[in-house]
Amino acid sequence: MKETIFDLSRPGVSGAGLQDPEFGALDPSDWFDAEPLRTEPIGLPEVSEIELVRHYTALGRRAYGVDDGSYPLGSCTMKYNPKRHEPLASLSGFAHAHPRQPESTLPGLWELLFHLAEHLAEISGMDHVTLQPAAGAHGELTGLLMTRAWFESRGIERDVVLVQDSAHGTNPASASMAGYRCEMIRTTPEGLTDLDALEAALDDSVAAVMLTNPSTFGLFEKNIQEIAERVHDNGSLLIGDGANMNSLMGIVRPGDMGVDVLQLNTHKTFSTPHLSGGAGAGPCGVKAFLEPFLPIPVIRRDARGVDRRGIMPSDATPRSQGAGEAPPRAG
Structure with missing residues (x-):
């Protein structure tokens, strides 16, 4: 049977850590009330950094995914995503956009x-x-x-x-x-x-x-x-x-x-x-x-075709006629 991360645990072993000598150890009780603070150790395994890396790398090799072969039934998590899409999704304009940033930047x-x-x-x-x-x-x-x-x-x-x-x-x-x-x-x-x-x-x-x-x-x-x-x-x-x-x-x-x-x-x-x-x-x-x-806000253009990116306020009324219309018949 494969070793678990708990089997690798040895008291006192830990990964690399950094500490600024100008600052002492942080005491959580200085920041939080007593009620939410844990009073007993939670039993995390104690391993070295390289043991931790090798453990998760080994788990990754045991997992099956779209990079390993076909998954014909198509679970949500198993669809193929072209690798070139990942850096595109990470572009600053996407990754760092914030709901509260100035509209002029969007x-x-x-x-x-x-x-x-x-x-x-x-x-x-x-x-x-x-x-x-x-x-x-x-x-x-x-x-x-x-x-x-x-x-x-x-x-x-x-x-x-x-x-x-x-x-x-x-x-x-x-x-x-x-x-x-x-x-x-x-x-x-x-x-x-x-x-x-x-x-x-x-x-x-x-x-x-x-x-x-x-x-x-x-x-x-x-x-x-x-x-x-x-x-x-x-x-x-x-x-x-x-x-x-x-x-x-x-x-x-x-x-x-x-x-x-x-x-x-x-x-x-x-x-x-x-x-x-x-x-x-x-x-x-x-x-x-x-x-x-439709949920608001909605990006819109005006009748002249000028791109004004109008955004409806949260208390706006419906944007068009049609609330009483019936759906068109199929066929």
Whole structure:
């Protein structure tokens, strides 16, 4: 059996340390109240610096990742990220940007984000995209909250979200966090959404149907347009999970299939760093009738085409007409 870091521990052994002779040892009790201070050793292993380095290097060799070989099922953490993207993501304009820095220093970043949102909207067939969600599930929640706000603006109360049993696993949790009751729709023996089960579940309590296409089974919903038509005929919205958007790129667009809201996993389809490789991202796209409910601030241009990067204040009212409009029919 391989040695653990605790097996290597020897009392009194430690790594290299630096100490300024002008300053004495820091006593935590000078800075913190007694209650949060630990009174007993926590049992950390005592090893030399080289032992620590060799231990973690050995663990790294035992781990399997995309640098070691193929991972065909495609876990979120196992997608391939081109190495050249890492130094780009580390550029000062990205890595050192701060929410409180002067607006006059941010036009370049705003320009890039403005065009990125436009490109994602075009690729996915949506009308608008917000880049604010910080992860895929956060994008799902954002779309659900916009859905809730749209129904509330029309004075309609609906409290159910239908989720296929082959959907991305975070869908039910996101629906619950948004305040909805989640009900599952079974799939057929072929792994596709059961249209009869969907029809039986659709009523005036259903706000939306969440659909992952292709599903976690790896199957494309060939009846997607019929599903969209039934959902819209019920006055509900169709929320697409873009977890597997990489299989659709350049072939079909969810927005053309009747999807009203779409969350994208950029670490899957667009090779952005994820988890230990960098911050996550979960852009959320919507059709035009949901534009007034996009989270703010939003980067905009004025009617003359002048790039003024207008940013809406936190207490702004919706930015356009359309709060009472219905979603377009699929087809």
